[in-house]
Amino acid sequence: MAQTYHDYLMCTEQPLYAGKKVQIPEPELYAIYTGDRQERPSEILLSEEFFGGKECAVDVKIKMIYDGAVSKETGEGDIISQYVLFTKICNEQVKLYGRTKKAIMETIRICKDRNVLKEYLESREKEVVDIMMVLYDEEEAMRMYVKSERYDEKVETARRMIEDGDLSADKIAKYSGLTIEEIVELQKITGAHRDY
Secondary structure: OHHHHHHHHHHOOOOOOOOOOOOOOOOOEEEEOOOOOOOOOOEEEHHHHHHOOOOOOOOOEEEEEOOOOEOOOOOOEOHHHHHHHHHHHHHHHHHHHOOOHHHHHHHHHHHHHOOOOHHHHHHHHHHHHHHHHHHHHHHHHHHHHHHHHHHHHHHHHHHHHHHHOOOOHHHHHHHHOOOHHHHHHHHHHHOOOOOO
C-alpha cells in the first residue's frame, strides 16, 4: 500500500513537503486466499488477526477473495478463478516433484492445456518460471533459517543442562531434542564431559 501511494504521488506530481495536504484515493486492500480454510470471513482486520483485537496505532481491513466468477456462456473463470486454479495445480505439482523447476514447468504445461492463464503463461513463461524459482529459494532459505534457529535453541538448552551438571547425556538428549552424539560433542566443547 505504501508503495502504491508513493507511485501515485509521484505520478500525480503532488509535492510531499510543501506544507499542503496531498490528495490520495481511499485505499482498498484485497487478499486472494487459495488454501482450504473452512472458515471464510469476508474481511479480516490486522488488529484481530495479530493483536487479539486490541486497538493499535495502525489497523488494516482486508477484503478476502476466495474464488472468482465463472462465465455461464463459456464456462471459463475470470482472472481470479484462473489464479486460484493455477495455485491449486502448482500445489499438486509441488507434492509430486517438490519445490523444483520440474514442478513449475508441469504447472505451466497443465495450465496451458486447461486454458488457465494460457495467454499470460505463453507470453511470460520465462518470467513466471524465474519468479517462482525465486519464491521457492526464498521459502527454502526461510525454512533453513527457522531450522537453524530451532537447532540453536536446542543447543542452548542442552548447554545449560550440561553446565547444571545434574543430568546424564541420555536425559539431556531426550529433553533438548539433540542426539547423544551431539550432547557428547557439546560436553567436550564446554569442558563438562563426564562418563555416564
